[in-house]
Amino acid sequence: MTEIATYPSLRDAAVLITGGGSGIGAALTRRFAQQGARVGFLDIADAPSQALVAELTEAGHKVAFAHADLRRIDELKAGIAALREQVGPFGVLLNNAAHDERHAFADITPDYFDERIAVNLKHQFFAAQAVLPDMQAAQKGCIINFGSVSWMLGQGNMAIYTAAKSAILGFTRSLARDYGKDNIRVLSIAPGWIMTERQRDLWLTPEADRDRLERQCLKRALVPDDVARTALFFASDEAGAMTNQSYLVDGGWV
Structure with a gap:
C-alpha cells in the first residue's frame, strides 16, 4: 500500500467515521487507523465492515464497528454511544x-424526499x-463534513x-462559528468523481469518463485515498488554524 505522511497528533486520537465500511469511508477508516488513531465507524452493511x-x-490497529441505519437517529445515537x-x-x-x-424530479414524493434528506444530510447534524x-x-476537536461538487x-x-x-x-460554517470558542474546528470536503467500486459499477461509462477527463485539470482518475489524505491533514494539528472552510478534492473539475 502506498506510503503517506504521518501526523503525530493523530496517534491515539479517538475518531468517529460514518459510513466507514466501504468506498471513501473505508479509505478513511484504514488511513486513520494506520496513523495510530483509535477508530470507530458506523455502517449499515455488516459484511464489508466486519471484513x-x-x-x-x-494488522495491529485499533478499530471498532457498530451497525446503524443512519436514517434512524435512534440507531445513530446508540451506535455512537457503543463506539465511545x-x-x-x-x-x-x-x-x-x-x-x-x-x-x-417529477417522481419525488414527500416520503422519498424525507428519506433522501435523512441519508444525505440529517444524520450529519445529529452525529455532530x-x-x-x-x-x-x-x-479541542475537529468535525469534517462531506459535501460534493455535484451541486456546483x-x-x-x-x-x-x-x-x-x-x-x-x-451547516459547516454555522458550526464553525458557534464552536470556535471551544477550539473546535469545522471544515467540509467536497469530493469530485471518486472512483469507488460503486461508482464504477453503476455510473461509469466510456462517454462519462471522457467528459470527466476533458473537464478535470488533472488527467487521471481520482481514488478514495485522494480524499483520505486530505482528511488526515485537516484533522491533524498541522491544520490547527483552519476552520469555517470547504475544500474541493476534484482534480480541478469545477
Missing part, C-alpha cells in the same frame, strides 16, 4: 456517509450533536442529493 475490522485488527465505550470520547468526526441515488460534548470537555456542477437527476450537499456548506 475491514478483521483486516485492520490483524470502545474507543473513548471522540476528538474527530468524519461525517462521510451519503448515497447518491438518482431520481427524476452527539460528539460535540466530548470535544467541548477536551476544549449543476448535475441533474438528483435534485434532493444536490440540495442536501449544498446545505452542508452552510
Whole structure:
C-alpha cells in the first residue's frame, strides 16, 4: 500500500467515521487507523465492515464497528454511544456517509424526499450533536463534513442529493462559528468523481469518463485515498488554524 505522511497528533486520537465500511469511508477508516488513531465507524452493511475490522485488527490497529441505519437517529445515537465505550470520547468526526441515488424530479414524493434528506444530510447534524460534548470537555476537536461538487456542477437527476450537499456548506460554517470558542474546528470536503467500486459499477461509462477527463485539470482518475489524505491533514494539528472552510478534492473539475 502506498506510503503517506504521518501526523503525530493523530496517534491515539479517538475518531468517529460514518459510513466507514466501504468506498471513501473505508479509505478513511484504514488511513486513520494506520496513523495510530483509535477508530470507530458506523455502517449499515455488516459484511464489508466486519471484513475491514478483521483486516485492520490483524494488522495491529485499533478499530471498532457498530451497525446503524443512519436514517434512524435512534440507531445513530446508540451506535455512537457503543463506539465511545470502545474507543473513548471522540476528538474527530468524519461525517462521510451519503448515497447518491438518482431520481427524476417529477417522481419525488414527500416520503422519498424525507428519506433522501435523512441519508444525505440529517444524520450529519445529529452525529455532530452527539460528539460535540466530548470535544467541548477536551476544549479541542475537529468535525469534517462531506459535501460534493455535484451541486456546483449543476448535475441533474438528483435534485434532493444536490440540495442536501449544498446545505452542508452552510451547516459547516454555522458550526464553525458557534464552536470556535471551544477550539473546535469545522471544515467540509467536497469530493469530485471518486472512483469507488460503486461508482464504477453503476455510473461509469466510456462517454462519462471522457467528459470527466476533458473537464478535470488533472488527467487521471481520482481514488478514495485522494480524499483520505486530505482528511488526515485537516484533522491533524498541522491544520490547527483552519476552520469555517470547504475544500474541493476534484482534480480541478469545477
